[in-house]
Amino acid sequence: MPGLLGIEGLERPAIEAILHRAAFFQSREDHKDFLRGRMVVNLFFEASTRTRTSFEIAAKRLGADAISITASGSSVSKGESLVDTLNTLGAMRPDAIVMRHAASGAPHFLARYLPTPIVNAGDGTHEHPTQALLDARTILDRRPSLEGLKVAIIGDIAHSRVARSNVYLLSKFGARVVLGGPAPLLPREFTDLAPGVDLTYDIREAIRDADVIMMLRVQLERQHEASFPAGEYFHFYGLRLEHMELAKPDAIVMHPGPINRGREIASEVADSQRSVILNQVENGVAVRMAVLEGILKN
Numbered sequence: 001m002p003g004l005l006g007i008e009g010l011e012r013p014a015i016e017a018i019l020h021r022a023a024f025f026q027s028r029e030d031h032k033d034f035l036r037g038r039m040v041v042n043l044f045f046e047a048s049t050r051t052r053t054s055f056e057i058a059a060k061r062l063g064a065d066a067i068s069i070t071a072s073g074s075s076v077s078k079g080e081s082l083v084d085t086l087n088t089l090g091a092m093r094p095d096a097i098v099m100r101h102a103a104s105g106a107p108h109f110l111a112r113y114l115p116t117p118i119v120n121a122g123d124g125t126h127e128h129p130t131q132a133l134l135d136a137r138t139i140l141d142r143r144p145s146l147e148g149l150k151v152a153i154i155g156d157i158a159h160s161r162v163a164r165s166n167v168y169l170l171s172k173f174g175a176r177v178v179l180g181g182p183a184p185l186l187p188r189e190f191t192d193l194a195p196g197v198d199l200t201y202d203i204r205e206a207i208r209d210a211d212v213i214m215m216l217r218v219q220l221e222r223q224h225e226a227s228f229p230a231g232e233y234f235h236f237y238g239l240r241l242e243h244m245e246l247a248k249p250d251a252i253v254m255h256p257g258p259i260n261r262g263r264e265i266a267s268e269v270a271d272s273q274r275s276v277i278l279n280q281v282e283n284g285v286a287v288r289m290a291v292l293e294g295i296l297k298n
């Protein structure tokens with residue numbers, strides 16, 4: 001792999017190879033020879049707990065060196081531009097740059113100029129490819145295939161790069177995706193992203209007979225003005241225990257995190273046996289090991 005910018009452009013065999021390799025890395029065995037001597041730079045222009053930490057752990061478990069830079073602790077805070085920052089880091093010859101940025105398309109733009117492979121760790125409202133990969137790994141740990149599964153993705157779809165990457169991935173593998181949320185946060189254009197994507201403003205309809213319920217945070221940081229009454233959100237769109245009776249008996253509950261308890265999900269559900277939220281976090285390390293190895297091994 002020359003880098004990883006999104007799921008949209010990845011073919012099924014490439015995704016299958018990453019998921020297969022991630023299953024191998026789920027064991028905590030020592031793999032420190034795999035990428036010894038390689039250097040990964042994590043450059044995060046937006047806040048992150050899971051993605052940044054797991055990329056760093058993934059690199060270190062494979063024997064690579066990893067350093068993490070945040071915008072507030074770098075010369076970005078002194079006015080340095082994105083291109084100048086990346087050129088500066090590129091001049092130090094890292095083997096890969098993992099990057100999160102608030103602007104959709106920022107990693108794609110830089111990948112055209114820099115010879116260093118770039119891994120998209122989330123770009124604006126566009127894509128979050130490794131999140132979709134770790135979500136798929138988490139589902140496949142519990143189901144033999146994605147084919148034919150009903151996956152309900154509920155919440156702030158409009159601002160969600162997680163939803164977009166998951167729509168691309170799940171559709172490539174024959175899952176049926178139903179997007180749910182309030183009208184201002186549920187753009188009809190999402191049904192054009194892939195065949196077989198439906199949307200509904202009724203979360204009960206989304207959850208009915210679902211195999212997977214994926215809840216999303218309301219991304220207030222991307223909304224210039226509130227597009228719905230925040231106090232009513234949980235009443236209409238929060239996932240509560242009573243909703244679980246509508247889903248398949250073995251349905252699982254997912255959330256990319258960070259979760260806002262009492263806004264998009266009740267604690268009783270987030271902490272229930274159905275929740276695989278921490279399994280997603282754990283699989284984030286294995287999937288990012290597979291991605292870094294695919295990019296850096298050769």
Ligand code: CP
Nearest residue numbers: 048049050051256257
């Ligand atoms: N899911 C996710 O991207 O979480 P972080 O923002 O904590 O990295």
